[in-house]
Amino acid sequence: MQTINKNWLGSLLSIVLLAASTLALADSRQVVNESRSVSANEKIYVEVMSGEITIKAISGNTFSVSGKLDEKATGYEFDSKDGFSRFEMTMPRQVNYNWKDKTNMAELRIEVPVGSSVEFKGVNGNVTVSGIHGSSEIATVNGQITASDLQNSVKLSTVNGEIKVNGASGKVELNSVNGEINDEGSTGRLSYEVVNGKIKAKSQAEEVSISTVNGDAELELSGTKQLKLSTVNGEIEAELRAVSSPRISGSSVSGDIELKLESNANARVALKASAGGSLDNKLSNDKATKAKYGPSRSLQFTLGSGDGSVELTTVSGDIKLEKL
Structure with a gap:
């Protein structure tokens, strides 16, 4: 019996060692463990063609890279x-x-210093970045960008992927082709651009610019004083809260714009639709008038003191104004 147990244990040990060696051979990736002392506002450039990348800001003045290469x-x-x-x-x-x-x-x-400026370029893979208060320029082709607590100057772009942002501030530019943009809690000056995708945002930014081509957008804005809208073959729905005199301009081509304002909004409103477009006004009792010649329509009226402005045009699309 003792001999049998010894043989059994020996066979088990051989299997474990064989499995361990097989796993070691299966992962032939080169290990990286590099670190340097750098300045608090270091300019840092990172290029990784493929992989799962995490970039995190730390309190110390250290630039370090650890993990495994492709x-x-x-x-x-x-x-x-x-x-x-x-x-x-x-x-x-x-x-x-x-x-x-x-x-x-x-x-x-x-890992990078909090106050550093970071530029990242990739092709295939996902990037998670957080805590950088200098500037961030993150670009990938096929993959997702997940970002939080980025400040100052922020540029995030992907071609075939999604951008998820939380708590960005400063001058923020988000760009996706064949993907989605999800933004929550951003402040400052925001720019969204999407092609063949969708934008969903909850923001307290003072200035917002949005452009979609074959894509839709849903915006929940609070305190936004200036808003620019543009869509081609898409739809934009925007709600503006906590602002009484916004300055809004925009246009659509074969697309729709739906805008919801506070009931106490003060603005001069000018709307124009051509080539079969329509105007639907529920902010006041004013109705659109049809041009004497051609299929165009127009509508002008003033809300309250008229301190703000709403100027929207559409070609073969719909414009709708409503109260929150």
Whole structure:
């Protein structure tokens, strides 16, 4: 019986060792563990072609990169000098990727000073970035960007992916093609652009600019004083709360604009629809008038003291004004 137990234990140990060696051989990715002392407002450039990337701001003046490279990577470059730092994962000149296949892509954690300015470029993969108060410019082609607590100058863009933002402030620019933008709690001056996608935002920004092509937008705005709207073959729905005299301008081509304002809004309103477009006004009893020649319609009226302005035009689309 004792001999049988020893043989059994020996076989089990062999299986465990074989499994461990198989896993080790399966993951042939190069390990990275680099760190440098840098300035509090360091200019940092990061380029990672593929992978799951996390960029996090820390209180210390350190720039560090840790984790594993893509299995196809030939190495990496890590430089830091005179206020400029750079990390780049080097890849072969020609490499074929199915961006949905994340097997053995890079997994990297990057830490930067809070006040640094960070520029990231990628192709395939997702990026999570948080806490940077200098400036952030994050761009990827196929993947999702998840961002929180970014300040000052913020530029986020992706082609085939989604952008999720929470608590950004300053000058914020969000751009997606074939994807969605979800923004919550951003302040400052915001710019949204989407093609073949959707925008959903809850913001307290003073200035907001939005552009959609073959895409829709839902905006819940509070305290926004200036709003610019543009859509082609899309639909924009915007609610403006906690502001009585907004300045709003916009246009649509084969698309719709629906705007909801406070019941005590003060503004001079000028609407125009052509090529079969329609105007629906529920802010007052004023009705649109049809042009003597052609299919165009127009509507002008004043709400309250008229301190603000609402100027909207449409070609082959609908404009609708309502009270909150």
